[in-house]
Amino acid sequence: xxxxxxxxxxxxxxxxxxxxxxxxxxxxxxxxxxxxxxxxxxxxxxxxxxxxxxxxxxxxxxxxxxxxxxxxxxxxxxxxxxxxxxxxxxxxxxxxxxxxxxxxxxxxxxxxxxxxxxxxxxxxxxxxxxxxxxxxxxxxxxxxxxxxxxxxxxxxxxxxxxxxxxxxxxxxxxxxxxxxxxxxxxxxxxxxxxxxxxxxxxxxxxxxxxxxxxxxxxxxxxxxxxxxxxxxxxxxxxxxxxxxxxxxxxxxxxxxxxxxxxxxxxxxxxxxxxxxxxxxxxxxxxxxxxxxxxxxxxxxxxxxxxxxxxxxxxxxx
Ligand code: ADP
Ligand code: MG
Numbered sequence: 393x394x395x396x397x398x399x400x401x402x403x404x405x406x407x408x409x410x411x412x413x414x415x416x417x418x419x420x421x422x423x424x425x426x427x428x429x430x431x432x433x434x435x436x437x438x439x440x441x442x443x444x445x446x447x448x449x450x451x452x453x454x455x456x457x458x459x460x461x462x463x464x465x466x467x468x469x470x471x472x473x474x475x476x477x478x479x480x481x482x483x484x485x486x487x488x489x490x491x492x493x494x495x496x497x498x499x500x501x502x503x504x505x506x507x508x509x510x511x512x513x514x515x516x517x518x519x520x521x522x523x524x525x526x527x528x529x530x531x532x533x534x535x536x537x538x539x540x541x542x543x544x545x546x547x548x549x550x551x552x553x554x555x556x557x558x559x560x561x562x563x564x565x566x567x568x569x570x571x572x573x574x575x576x577x578x579x580x581x582x583x584x585x586x587x588x589x590x591x592x593x594x595x596x597x598x599x600x601x602x603x604x605x606x607x608x609x610x611x612x613x614x615x616x617x618x619x620x621x622x623x624x625x626x627x628x629x630x631x632x633x634x635x636x637x638x639x640x641x642x643x644x645x646x647x648x649x650x651x652x653x654x655x656x657x658x659x660x661x662x663x664x665x666x667x668x669x670x671x672x673x674x675x676x677x678x679x680x681x682x683x684x685x686x687x688x689x690x691x692x693x694x695x696x697x698x699x700x701x702x703x704x705x706x707x708x709x
C-alpha cells in the first residue's frame with residue numbers, strides 16, 4: 393500500500409484519543425453508578441454520544457433508561473463515575489468547583505420538566521431573565537435589552553411584567569427557555585420540557601426550542617417522550633439501559649423545498665464495534681449468543697450460527 397493511501401486511511405480512521413474531535417458534545421463510554429447502601433444502580437452503562445455544533449437532537453427512551461442522568465452530567469450538576477465527557481473546550485470530568493460554576497453560567501442553559509423549577513415565583517418574566525444576566529457583568533441597559541430580545545425571540549414578550557403564576561404552563565416554559573438563553577450559551581439542554589403540557593402548548597414550547605436552534609444558533613439536546621416532538625427533529629437518539637441504542641435520521645428525499653421527509657433508523661455502533669441487534673430481528677431469526685458475519689462489497693451480512701447464508705457466501709443482489 394502506498395504511503396499516501398496509508399495517510400488517507402489514517403485521516404479517515406479516528407484514533408482512540410480523537411473520538412468526536414470535531415463534535416461540540418462528546419460523551420465517550422460514560423458510566424454513572426448510583427450507590428445507596430448495598431444497592432447499586434447503573435444509570436449509564438457506557439454511553440457514547442456525539443452532537444455537532446448547531447444540531448438539534450431529541451433523546452428518547454423508556455422511563456429509567458438514563459436520560460435525566462445524561463442531562464445532569466451535561467449540565468455540570470453531576471459527574472459520571474467513569475468515561476469522558478467534553479462540551480466545547482470544557483472537560484467535565486476534571487473541573488474545579490469554580491470552573492463548574494463558570495461552565496454552567498456561560499456554556500450551557502437548561503430547562504427542566506417542572507415549570508415551577510425553572511422560574512423564581514416572585515419575580516416577573518423580565519426579572520427572571522435578568523437574574524442570570526446579572527452574574528455576567530453586562531451594563532444595566534444592555535441587560536434590559538438582552539432580556540427583551542430573548543423574550544421576544546421565544547414569543548413571550550407579553551409575559552415581561554407577569555409573575556409565573558399569571559402565565560400559562562407553556563408561557564412559563566418559554567420564559568424558562570428565555571432565561572436559559574440569556575447568557576448566549578452554546579448548548580441548550582431541556583429535560584422533558586413539555587412533559588406537563590397539552591399537545592398545542594407542547595408545540596409552542598417545542599417551536600421556541602427550534603427558534604433558539606435556528607435563529608440563535610444554539611445546539612439543542614431535548615429529552616422527550618412525545619413522539620410528535622421527536623418526529624420534528626432531524627435526529628433522534630434512543631437510549632436503552634443507559635446506552636445509546638438506535639438513531640433515527642430524517643432527511644428530505646429530494647432537493648426541492650417541500651420534498652417528503654423520510655426517516656431512517658440506524659443501529660448505533662460503539663467504539664469497540666459493538667452493535668445491538670433489535671429484539672424483533674433476534675427473535676425473527678432466532679439469533680442467540682453466536683452469529684456468523686460476512687463482509688460484502690458494501691454491507692455486512694449476519695446469519696444465525698450453524699446455518700450457512702441462504703445464498704452461500706455471495707452478496708444478495
Ligand atoms: P430517565 O430520565 O430516563 O427516566 P434517570 O436518568 O432519571 O432515567 O434514571 C436512570 C436510573 O438511575 C433509574 O434506574 C433511576 O432509578 C436511577 N437513579 C436516578 N437518579 C438516582 C439517584 N439520585 N440515586 C439512585 N438512583 C438513581
Ligand atoms: Mg428523566
